[in-house]
Amino acid sequence: MKTIKFFKANILQIAGLIAIVLTLSFTFAPGKTENRDKPEKVETVDTVYHYISSDMTSGAFAEPANWSTTDANGECGEPDPIRPCQITVPAGSTLSSVLSGKNNNAVLAISQGYKSNPE
Known part of the structure; x- marks a missing residue:
């Protein structure tokens, strides 16, 4: 019962926390970390x-x-x-x-x- 009251009272904070976690999970996806903070290589030729x-x-x-x-x-x-x-x-x-x-x-x-x- 106390758990249900807690969720009802803090539903907006919980929803915000879930949104933050989901955003960070896409931002720091495993496939993207190797290119983060590296300058883009520009191929130059003669x-x-x-x-x-x-x-x-x-x-x-x-x-x-x-x-x-x-x-x-x-x-x-x-x-x-x-x-x-x-x-x-x-x-x-x-x-x-x-x-x-x-x-x-x-x-x-x-x-x-x-x-x-x-x-």
């Missing part, structure tokens, strides 16, 4: 840029606007370092930071392959 300009003036090879991730301007078939063909920007870096402060010869030195004179 990016290949192709020289798409015909500009060969001083400093043109180090201009990010002259490079693109799509190759719309021929293959890397030239054996002589006339124009750069492509460069690989390491993951976590930017094209601007790789080209920054380089003259045309320095960009040619890091180029993977070369393109011929524009016609």
Whole structure:
């Protein structure tokens, strides 16, 4: 009898306690604990840029606007370092930071392959 009176008098508190227990059981489910408090891993990869300009003036090879991730301007078939063909920007870096402060010869030195004179 005392138990029934207790439940009747405290029904709202009991319902609240049940709601809290149910919420915590879903929040701390066993399958979710291994990912909690871990930063999400972001997969980063190197990016290949192709020289798409015909500009060969001083400093043109180090201009990010002259490079693109799509190759719309021929293959890397030239054996002589006339124009750069492509460069690989390491993951976590930017094209601007790789080209920054380089003259045309320095960009040619890091180029993977070369393109011929524009016609």
